Amino acid sequence: MSKSPSNIGEIFKAKSPVISVEFFPPKDEQGAARLEHTAEKLKPFNPDFVSITYGAGGSSRERTRRYAELLKDRHDYQVMPHLTCVGHSKDELRAVLESYRQAGFKNILALRGDPPKGQTNFVPHPDGLRYASDLVALIKKEFPEFCIGVAGYPETHPEAPDAQTDLLHLKEKIGAGVDFISTQLFFDNEKYFSFVSRCRAIGIEVPILPGLMPALSRTQARNFSATCKADFPLELDERMKAAGEDPISQSTIGVEWARNQIKDLLANGAPGFHLYLLNHSKPALALFGLLRADGVIAAD
Numbered sequence: 555m556s557k558s559p560s561n562i563g564e565i566f567k568a569k570s571p572v573i574s575v576e577f578f579p580p581k582d583e584q585g586a587a588r589l590e591h592t593a594e595k596l597k598p599f600n601p602d603f604v605s606i607t608y609g610a611g612g613s614s615r616e617r618t619r620r621y622a623e624l625l626k627d628r629h630d631y632q633v634m635p636h637l638t639c640v641g642h643s644k645d646e647l648r649a650v651l652e653s654y655r656q657a658g659f660k661n662i663l664a665l666r667g668d669p670p671k672g673q674t675n676f677v678p679h680p681d682g683l684r685y686a687s688d689l690v691a692l693i694k695k696e697f698p699e700f701c702i703g704v705a706g707y708p709e710t711h712p713e714a715p716d717a718q719t720d721l722l723h724l725k726e727k728i729g730a731g732v733d734f735i736s737t738q739l740f741f742d743n744e745k746y747f748s749f750v751s752r753c754r755a756i757g758i759e760v761p762i763l764p765g766l767m768p769a770l771s772r773t774q775a776r777n778f779s780a781t782c783k784a785d786f787p788l789e790l791d792e793r794m795k796a797a798g799e800d801p802i803s804q805s806t807i808g809v810e811w812a813r814n815q816i817k818d819l820l821a822n823g824a825p826g827f828h829l830y831l832l833n834h835s836k837p838a839l840a841l842f843g844l845l846r847a848d849g850v851i852a853a854d
């Protein structure tokens with residue numbers, strides 16, 4: 555099988571569906587073993603790229619770098635590290651970007667980040683950046699070889715006063731030089747379709763990669779929906795509730811829901827899908843197996 559281009563913007567031009575998976579940098583050896591196991595198990599399904607999140611501070615940030623390299627060098631994935639503005643001066647951001655450039659990374663997900671725990675408002679570093687669009691502008695000017703992804707919110711960013719204001723800010727962010735949007739997770743495809751239409755109507759033309767989570771359990775899905783301010787459909791809630799306490803039955807429903815979301819998304823023009831897996835292999839393997847049987851993703 556031919557390898558995808560290294561620039562994600564080029565991957566979107568070269569193929570459909572574009573398939574990607576998000577990892578987070580683990581804290582301990584057990585977590586590291588889980589990440590490696592999942593990375594290994596997903597390899598036969600040829601995700602076009604994987605991303606790795608950036609923590610709120612300290613050692614978690616070094617771990618992003620370490621696991622980004624591990625996924626790239628040991629597991630041979632095309633890796634997109636995330637980077638946030640939280641607590642960083644511009645020079646610190648430049649240093650992180652330079653280290654990624656030197657290590658051969660080609661793609662960055664540029665984010666503002668959430669306020670640190672205990673704070674409600676985002677306060678930029680005195681010599682830092684205020685919005686993700688500022689980070690995009692810095693990367694575009696000083697590291698032009700990077701392909702840049704950004705976050706988009708089908709159900710509106712929680713801090714935005716309203717959906718249209720959020721959309722106009724997204725347009726400014728795209729105008730700073732963005733190659734594609736990766737969305738917040740959602741369980742109701744109508745939210746994505748409406749978001750894409752509204753983006754196109756105001757002139758946002760880059761690919762919009764939908765983000766999905768094959769839910770492991772009702773509790774997990776409800777918690778994530780609440781955290782991300784994503785609607786949790788009553789039908790999914792009731793199906794999971796009817797599965798009782800059995801974790802396998804609940805996860806089977808979560809996987810089936812994601813499978814149907816993906817089939818509907820791709821049938822209606824989505825350029826691919828991005829999976830929030832929290833480093834778990836089982837739901838991903840079940841989902842990829844079903845999608846392969848459906849003919850949605852290619853067999854080796």
Ligand SMILES: Cc1cc2nc3c(=O)[nH]c(=O)nc-3n(C[C@H](O)[C@H](O)[C@H](O)COP(=O)(O)OP(=O)(O)OC[C@H]3O[C@@H](n4cnc5c(N)ncnc54)[C@H](O)[C@@H]3O)c2cc1C
Nearest residue numbers: 607608636665666667668685686705711713714720723738
């Ligand atoms: C795909 C994805 C991956 C993520 N990965 C991570 C991660 O690895 N680490 C992490 O800590 N967090 C991550 N997040 C969460 C993200 O950091 C938060 O949602 C954060 O609150 C906003 O980041 P942003 O880049 O979307 O910010 P921005 O695009 O800067 O937007 C933040 C808010 O500011 C508003 N805004 C933007 N520009 C302006 C302006 N000029 N004037 C006034 N208001 C403006 C927007 O409407 C929005 O309400 C991720 C989110 C997604 C969807």
